[in-house]
Amino acid sequence: MATAEHCLYCFETLSAYLESRKSMSLGEIEKSYGEYCKEAEARVAPSDKTESLEKRIPALQRVADSDLAEASTSSLPSSGSSMSLTTDTAATSTESLAAITESPLFVTWNTVSSRTGNTSLRGCIGTFEAQELGEGLSSYAVTAAVHDTRFDPISKRELPSLEVAVTLLTDFEDCGDAMDWEVGTHGLRISFAERGRRYGATYLPDVAAEQGWTKEETLVSLMRKAGWAGRRDKWQAVDLKVVRYQGRKKSMLYSEYKQWREWADQKGEDSEEDEDEDEA
Template sequence: MAASCCGVKRQKVSPPTTCCNGSVVHPNQSNGTNGVKKHYVVTAEMCLFCFDVLFKHLHNSEPPPAPNFTNDAYPIFVTWKIAPNRRLRGCIGTFNANHLHDGLREYAITSALKDNRFPPVTRDELPRLLCSVSLLTHFEEAANYLDWEVGVHGIKIEFYNEKGNKRTATYLPEVASEQGWDKIQTIDTLLQKGGYKSAITPDFRKTIRLIRYRSEKVTISYADYIGQKNKMLHNGHV
């Protein structure tokens, strides 16, 4: 089953989800509660790897070797945006846990070239791209459609459209706050993007099944990628 942050999509990779999310740099280590350092699985190296995969694909080169970061399994989203206004250029992921090495390799290409809302990313666009990797965590069944927090939780909704077909759609955690939406606005836009065309009533909202979740996210630019590659070349690692 495929769903979308911006509506339901039907992709051929399994099972993909397209989304539109923001570009917030998330450090690998940050202060948690009581000043305790909180460890994040997501790292900048994951974005560097996605850039490497896309770069080599667009230049018809051999794919990069397996990276050194963890190969644990997580639900994954890869997002591409383009400077100067950070316009969304493609975003596809999955709610199924994928081993990171193969998952990022797959979705780096799929999100850049097969998000059917956009034309495929071109080689000429590479220098203006930003890449974000989001790992989804802490999935919870919500008590109702309001049982989540803006700016904290991503949400995945399931609902039945006018024809009685089950549809799903999702927003990553940063979407609502970036758009300045409250909970009702977020739910209603997500329903509309998911293909619901009728008037949205309080009673209909109560029929929604909502899953809330959190994410770890990191973003880097193409300049970061090239800088890191040059550093590795200088040190004899490439």
């Protein structure tokens, strides 16, 4: 499933892009974040370790919560996704999630209101073609932030207000009919043709549940998203091809990324000072 490290990597990639600097690699972040968690844990007494860790590292609580929830519904409307041009479906199995190194994926950026805590979609793009995670997350983190044509590009000043969500897609299955899927469990990818024109669109697994839609409302909305302008009560006359899939999602706020990044910067400075002392 998607991890806190994947979210950190998306923030790191976007921050580096907007600041015109070199980004840390996914491998470097995974190593650093492991040390970050261990160092925080080592400073906490065993009796209150769990509670204190959750306070010290908010991402750890989000990891635990997400593991329990799996890919169930989220309270934040975050996944009005856009499809990339590469859309060959990959049959990723949940059996390999523990050591997953590549996957179809989507990166979603949301703006979080500092006053109300409400979120609004700021960009979401992904692909159904399996990506090596180091390359795919980096590429789509930037693409979703600055090339989603529904929105203006995200600017550097917006970073503190952002939340990122990474969804790794799994379990692709052709639906027996348009209703052969479950709200809150499945994402949908539809395709159809009408009057010589081909249409296609997708919603990630949490969209229908977040919006409180029925199956029919979800399908009609998805057809509208694809560009279909037919009468709502005639949607069933369209020959829809529907593929259902599941997603393993992780979310993170910029404040959590900033907390880890400041720690990593300080560790880097301490290491440089130690090296200078050794040379002296």
